[in-house]
Amino acid sequence: MLNNSNLVPKLSLGTRLGNQAAFAEGGFFVTNQTRAQKIESYGRAYELLTEGLKQFPVEMWHFRPAPHFWTIHEIIVHIADSEANSFIRCRRFIAEPGQAVLGYDEQGWAVALNYHQQSTTDALELFKWLRHNTYQLILSLPETVWANTVHHSENGLMTMDDWLDVYERHIPEHLAQMQTNYEIWLKQE
Numbered sequence: 001m002l003n004n005s006n007l008v009p010k011l012s013l014g015t016r017l018g019n020q021a022a023f024a025e026g027g028f029f030v031t032n033q034t035r036a037q038k039i040e041s042y043g044r045a046y047e048l049l050t051e052g053l054k055q056f057p058v059e060m061w062h063f064r065p066a067p068h069f070w071t072i073h074e075i076i077v078h079i080a081d082s083e084a085n086s087f088i089r090c091r092r093f094i095a096e097p098g099q100a101v102l103g104y105d106e107q108g109w110a111v112a113l114n115y116h117q118q119s120t121t122d123a124l125e126l127f128k129w130l131r132h133n134t135y136q137l138i139l140s141l142p143e144t145v146w147a148n149t150v151h152h153s154e155n156g157l158m159t160m161d162d163w164l165d166v167y168e169r170h171i172p173e174h175l176a177q178m179q180t181n182y183e184i185w186l187k188q189e
Helices: 034-045 045-053 072-095 106-111 120-138 144-149 160-188
Strands: 012-017 020-025 149-152 156-159
Touching: 020 045, 034 045, 034 072, 034 144, 034 160, 045 072, 045 120, 045 160, 072 106, 072 149, 072 160, 144 160
Parallel strands: none
Antiparallel strands: 012 020, 149 156
């Protein structure tokens, strides 16, 4: 299982480069062009996920390589729950900047919400619509909104660019996690 709390970069508001906003971490800058690329990648996540899932036989989706690993089935349900949290967090950045957003116990949710009994079809459909709706929302945000911050209960101060970075990478990181499960499963066959 990936621990998302380790994935959130700590970016700080930087300077302006001409008409391009810049957020600095060391020498790295998030420009409008970089952000636009991330937004487009963010918007393609459902297609990336559904195409990626085709390589993993459904009969191995409940395979657990080790006690601390999630199954592909659990990862899919987690993705929907994570996206529901992301959906609200994004709106907090826009409508309530400066406010707190809560983290959640991903492992605890998987157990308490019995991810193995939940429908992956429903989870994928929920992810599709939550991601699409937020993608449409962020396409035309004014530049000033990207500097809005919230205080995350686990990760501290985050900008809207931090949020985009985390969720733009979320699906590729989980597909890599699924690939690891698949490779271990193949070795046991």
